Amino acid sequence: MQSESHEQLHLRRSRISDRWFMAGVYGATGLFVAIVAGLFVELYAGSSSSIHAFGFKFLTSSHWNPVTNQFGALPMIYGTVVSSLIAIVLAGFVGVFGAAYLVEFAPRAVARPLAFLIELLAAVPSVIFGLWGLFILAPVLRAYVEPFLQAKFGFLPIFQGFIFGSSLFTAGIVLAIMIVPTVSAITRDVIAAVAREHREASMALGATRWETMARVILPGATTGIFGACVLALGRALGETIATTMVIGNKPAIAASLFQPAYTLASVIANEFTEATSDLYVSALIELGLLLFVVSLAVNGIARVLTWTVLRPAKAR
Amino acid sequence: MTVGARREPGFMVTALLVADKLTAYYGLHPAIADVSLGFFAKSVTAIIGPSGCGKSTLLRCLNRIHETVPGAWVQGRVLLDGGDTYSPDVSAASVRRRIGMVFQRANPFPTMSILDDVTSGLRYAGRARTHAEKLESAERVLQLAALWDEVKDKLEMPGMSLSGGQQQRLCIARALAIDPDVLLMDEPTSALDPLATAKIEDLIGVLSNDYTIAMVSHNMQQAARVSNYTAFMLAGADRIGRLVEFGETNQMFTRPQERQTEDYITGRFG
Amino acid sequence: MTTTRSQLPFGRRPLTAHMRWRYGWSAVGVIGSGFCAGLAASLLLLILGYVAIQGVAALNPAFLTHVPRPVGVPGAGVANGIVGTFIVVGIAVALATPVGVFTGIYLALFGRGRFAETVRFLADVLSGIPSIAIGLFAYTLFVQPFRHFSALSASLAFAILMLPLIIRTAEESIARVPTRVREGALALGISTYSSTIHIIVPAARAGIITGLLLAIARVTGETAPLLFTAFGSQFWELNPTNPMAVLALQVFTYAISPYEDWHRQAWAGAFLLIVAVLILNVSARLVLRNRFEA
Numbered sequence: 001m002q003s004e005s006h007e008q009l010h011l012r013r014s015r016i017s018d019r020w021f022m023a024g025v026y027g028a029t030g031l032f033v034a035i036v037a038g039l040f041v042e043l044y045a046g047s048s049s050s051i052h053a054f055g056f057k058f059l060t061s062s063h064w065n066p067v068t069n070q071f072g073a074l075p076m077i078y079g080t081v082v083s084s085l086i087a088i089v090l091a092g093f094v095g096v097f098g099a100a101y102l103v104e105f106a107p108r109a110v111a112r113p114l115a116f117l118i119e120l121l122a123a124v125p126s127v128i129f130g131l132w133g134l135f136i137l138a139p140v141l142r143a144y145v146e147p148f149l150q151a152k153f154g155f156l157p158i159f160q161g162f163i164f165g166s167s168l169f170t171a172g173i174v175l176a177i178m179i180v181p182t183v184s185a186i187t188r189d190v191i192a193a194v195a196r197e198h199r200e201a202s203m204a205l206g207a208t209r210w211e212t213m214a215r216v217i218l219p220g221a222t223t224g225i226f227g228a229c230v231l232a233l234g235r236a237l238g239e240t241i242a243t244t245m246v247i248g249n250k251p252a253i254a255a256s257l258f259q260p261a262y263t264l265a266s267v268i269a270n271e272f273t274e275a276t277s278d279l280y281v282s283a284l285i286e287l288g289l290l291l292f293v294v295s296l297a298v299n300g301i302a303r304v305l306t307w308t309v310l311r312p313a314k315a316r
Numbered sequence: 317m318t319v320g321a322r323r324e325p326g327f328m329v330t331a332l333l334v335a336d337k338l339t340a341y342y343g344l345h346p347a348i349a350d351v352s353l354g355f356f357a358k359s360v361t362a363i364i365g366p367s368g369c370g371k372s373t374l375l376r377c378l379n380r381i382h383e384t385v386p387g388a389w390v391q392g393r394v395l396l397d398g399g400d401t402y403s404p405d406v407s408a409a410s411v412r413r414r415i416g417m418v419f420q421r422a423n424p425f426p427t428m429s430i431l432d433d434v435t436s437g438l439r440y441a442g443r444a445r446t447h448a449e450k451l452e453s454a455e456r457v458l459q460l461a462a463l464w465d466e467v468k469d470k471l472e473m474p475g476m477s478l479s480g481g482q483q484q485r486l487c488i489a490r491a492l493a494i495d496p497d498v499l500l501m502d503e504p505t506s507a508l509d510p511l512a513t514a515k516i517e518d519l520i521g522v523l524s525n526d527y528t529i530a531m532v533s534h535n536m537q538q539a540a541r542v543s544n545y546t547a548f549m550l551a552g553a554d555r556i557g558r559l560v561e562f563g564e565t566n567q568m569f570t571r572p573q574e575r576q577t578e579d580y581i582t583g584r585f586g
Numbered sequence: 587m588t589t590t591r592s593q594l595p596f597g598r599r600p601l602t603a604h605m606r607w608r609y610g611w612s613a614v615g616v617i618g619s620g621f622c623a624g625l626a627a628s629l630l631l632l633i634l635g636y637v638a639i640q641g642v643a644a645l646n647p648a649f650l651t652h653v654p655r656p657v658g659v660p661g662a663g664v665a666n667g668i669v670g671t672f673i674v675v676g677i678a679v680a681l682a683t684p685v686g687v688f689t690g691i692y693l694a695l696f697g698r699g700r701f702a703e704t705v706r707f708l709a710d711v712l713s714g715i716p717s718i719a720i721g722l723f724a725y726t727l728f729v730q731p732f733r734h735f736s737a738l739s740a741s742l743a744f745a746i747l748m749l750p751l752i753i754r755t756a757e758e759s760i761a762r763v764p765t766r767v768r769e770g771a772l773a774l775g776i777s778t779y780s781s782t783i784h785i786i787v788p789a790a791r792a793g794i795i796t797g798l799l800l801a802i803a804r805v806t807g808e809t810a811p812l813l814f815t816a817f818g819s820q821f822w823e824l825n826p827t828n829p830m831a832v833l834a835l836q837v838f839t840y841a842i843s844p845y846e847d848w849h850r851q852a853w854a855g856a857f858l859l860i861v862a863v864l865i866l867n868v869s870a871r872l873v874l875r876n877r878f879e880a
Contacts, residue, residue, distance in 0.1 A: 010442040011410050014777035021779035025696060028688030029705055032753070035746060036708045039715070039723045046726045098623035105616045106623065117627035123867045124633060125807020127834050128856045131841045132633050135849070177633075180626045208608050210615030231714065238716025240810035241838060265718045265810070272725075272814045288722040292715060299714035303707070381773055386698040413775035423770035426763070426789035437774035440784070487770065494774060 039292065047286030049279055058286060064251040064267075066275070071283035073290065075251040079168060079261035083247065084236035086172025086257070087179055092229045094176075095183025100213055102184075103191045104199070115188070122181035130245030133174040138165035138246055141173070146258055161256040166248035169257040174242050179232040186231065190224030190309050191217055227305025234298035238291055240265035264291050332357040332528050333378060333415070333498050338392035340370070340377050342385065347373040348557040350392075353547055355498070360520060360529045362543035362565065364536060366580065369549040370557025371532045372420075375500050378530065379415040380408040396498070413441065416491030417500040421507045422483035424475030431471040434458060434486060437494035453493055461489035462519055481512025488519065492527075499523065501531040505538070517542050536581055540569050548577045634860065641857025644850040654820050654836070657845045664855050666822050667833040673824070674737050674816060674832055675806055678744035682801070686749050687794060690756025691782060695768070706757075713750035720746050721811025729815060737823075737830035740816035747808060748801035755800070759793020760786060796870045803866035807859055809834040833859055 054071060061072025102111045142165040149159050194217050202212040248260020249270055264287045275281045331354025338351045348370035355361045363371040376382040377390050380401060394401045401411040425433050434454045438444035444453050458464040463485040475486055484504060491499060505513040520529060520542050533539045539546055546568040551557040561574045572578045652663030693702055721743045728739035763786050771781030817829040818839060833855055840852035
């Protein structure tokens with residue numbers, strides 16, 4: 001009888017602790033969803049006065065003048081898009097072929113340390129990329145690389161004009177270095193998944209290693225590689241500190257990549273604490289909202305693209 | 317299907333554990349439908365049938381472990397000593413403490429020592445708190461499971477360090493530690509070699525003196541060797557498992573009443 | 587021609603011009619892609635090398651033990667920023683770990699259907715949201731209403747940044763604990779709470795700790811959201827409701843300043859930062875590797 005009541009007591013207690021536990025589980029999940037929803041709601045609410053004041057002109061006007069309370073984001077949109085495109089072209093090339101090498105061609109003893117180093121590159125804080133870009137890379141680009149490009153390809157408008165160390169070009173290269181690991185990591189998974197299925201069939205037909213890669217594996221992995229690049233592009237679009245340190249921070253649209261520019265994120269970083277009027281703050285928050293919505297879309301697309309390839313391999 | 321028409325009408329009263337018109341769903345699809353079956357006290361009942369016939373699902377409904385799979389639910393009743401285990405005022409945990417279970421693959425807890433593992437059911441029920449109490453009950457059930465001599469010197473080693481057969485006996489000991497009335501065994505030897513299988517089968521024979529055992533088996537010879545009663549299940553084209561025949565094992569294997577049973581035990585299907 | 591070829595052993599047969607061309611291309615492709623991989627990997631060494639050389643040269647005991655001083659005054663340090671980093675990151679860990687691990691438990695054990703898929707999707711997508719946007723959120727939620735910068739608001743931003751990583755690694759490592767272990771616990775009449783917290787989560791702890799370490803590494807170097815949350819400070823500050831110095835922010839401020847002396851301090855701070863982040867990353871790997879050996 002004694003043990004029976006002990007049993008009853010314990011069952012009741014564990015039923016109560018189970019209830020609290022499940023409340024914790026659902027509560028945490030709900031809180032997480034609420035935070036993501038709250039991000040959008042807060043940013044939208046914070047930018048409402050700017051949205052009311054400028055409407056769509058906010059995206060199409062290139063006048064950014066805090067003194068007259070005129071805010072148009074076009075130069076920043078331009079700077080963000082162009083610097084990210086430079087980055088993804090460079091990082092896409094290096095990342096994809098580097099991944100191909102690591103998965104299919106490299107001996108294990110080479111592949112593992114290289115992959116390790118590239119993964120660690122992703123861990124380097126962006127302020128350190130900025131520091132390195134500002135003091136080491138930018139002077140080199142200004143003294144050697146940019147004059148060289150101007151001399152050889154100066155007929156192209158993108159390489160004309162005065163050469164600044166802090167420029168769209170420098171920002172694009174720093175961003176490229178930062179997103180190479182993202183491209184490489186996901187591309188490696190995708191290539192490995194495709195290679196498992198098709199490599200041996202292709203080699204058995206007498207194709208060389210490179211033919212197998214270029215004609216069979218890479219075409220089969222296109223969707224996933226595209227997803228990897230979109231994801232990396234998302235990182236480049238939202239990168240703040242490194243870009244702010246090397247892009248020159250000038251709200252103007254110039255044809256030349258050697259001119260200073262501005263990005264959405266770096267305007268926020270530079271001007272937020274100095275913003276005096278409520279409309280100014282609101283305009284800056286609207287830039288943040290823009291970044292949020294764009295990266296939401298970009299990441300959503302990237303996830304759909306990479307998942308169609310990687311999901312079957314990872315299915316539990 | 318006119319299943320059960322030939323069963324003795326009294327089984328519901330005399331059996332210790334009774335499934336009454338049990339239908340188990342995964343989402344919207346029933347895995348087994350309308351199964352009524354009794355398990356008699358201190359006997360071994362084998363549930364046999366081709367894979368996918370729902371024999372494991374039936375077993376998993378008996379101790380309410382089926383409902384822990386997201387989306388899984390049950391219609392019908394399971395009576396233990398006449399009380400409905402699915403009634404709203406009965407907790408699943410209290411049912412599971414009276415109906416122990418052993419799984420297809422041994423499942424020692426990854427981070428626990430042998431001693432902690434075998435007493436885990438007790439400890440989380442607030443019993444066996446001191447080391448002495450743990451040792452005492454561990455020795456009792458490890459002896460019962462014929463494992464004591466092999467592990468008595470390494471009770472602090474992780475359960476995962478044992479061999480497959482030892483792990484399975486550890487899991488049997490663990491189930492016995494909470495002093496259940498019924499022991500459910502879901503193909504307990506399917507992952508073991510013949511020697512370890514023989515040890516488990518011997519153990520089942522010994523345990524049936526004190527416990528009511530329900531065992532799923534994919535191996536008809538094993539069912540014939542160790543069980544007193546046998547239930548045969550089969551899934552139709554609709555992939556829903558149903559009980560075809562239930563009876564004493566001797567009779568089932570020598571004079572099956574149903575054509576389908578005969579086909580199965582003579583190896584004419586699947 | 588054909589007869590001579592077939593009389594030679596297979597390996598000695600001369601290659602046709604076409605085959606030679608194909609193998610030549612293959613070699614070019616393999617070497618070219620190897621160059622890409624080497625380039626990407628050497629970038630890390632290049633950056634590490636510069637930071638180490640410049641940073642170690644500028645390091646001295648005062649740098650680690652003193653607070654900042656005006657430009658040119660010797661004996662300046664970033665001790666307040668180091669302590670501030672610990673405080674801001676520590677509070678963020680305390681905020682993010684329970685929410686992240688419990689959400690991971692939900693996804694691994696209880697979640698199904700459209701809602702769970704949505705939560706997973708949100709976690710993936712949140713990991714790609716720029717940190718500066720999350721900093722703005724912390725600002726509108728925690729700074730604007732009080733008209734006061736605070737370390738706490740920075741911790742909030744950091745916690746949100748850490749969540750996706752914690753959630754997904756917790757989910758993955760818990761889901762990898764075999765179902766039969768969970769069912770074994772439930773079958774003994776052990777409550778859902780006890781079986782999850784005392785049996786399943788400990789079995790998955792290596793993965794959970796790895797995720798946590800990586801999340802800490804990620805925010806330790808994070809700077810953007812600090813600009814308008816923690817804001818920075820020249821002084822010793824231990825009260826998290828006040829503005830606080832944080833190492834990464836100090837590195838940024840010093841780097842973009844016009845003073846040579848501050849640039850040196852920026853390199854020294856960057857060196858500390860990169861050492862901390864690399865240690866966290868490497869130990870995260872070690873935790874995982876030990877688990878596989880066990």
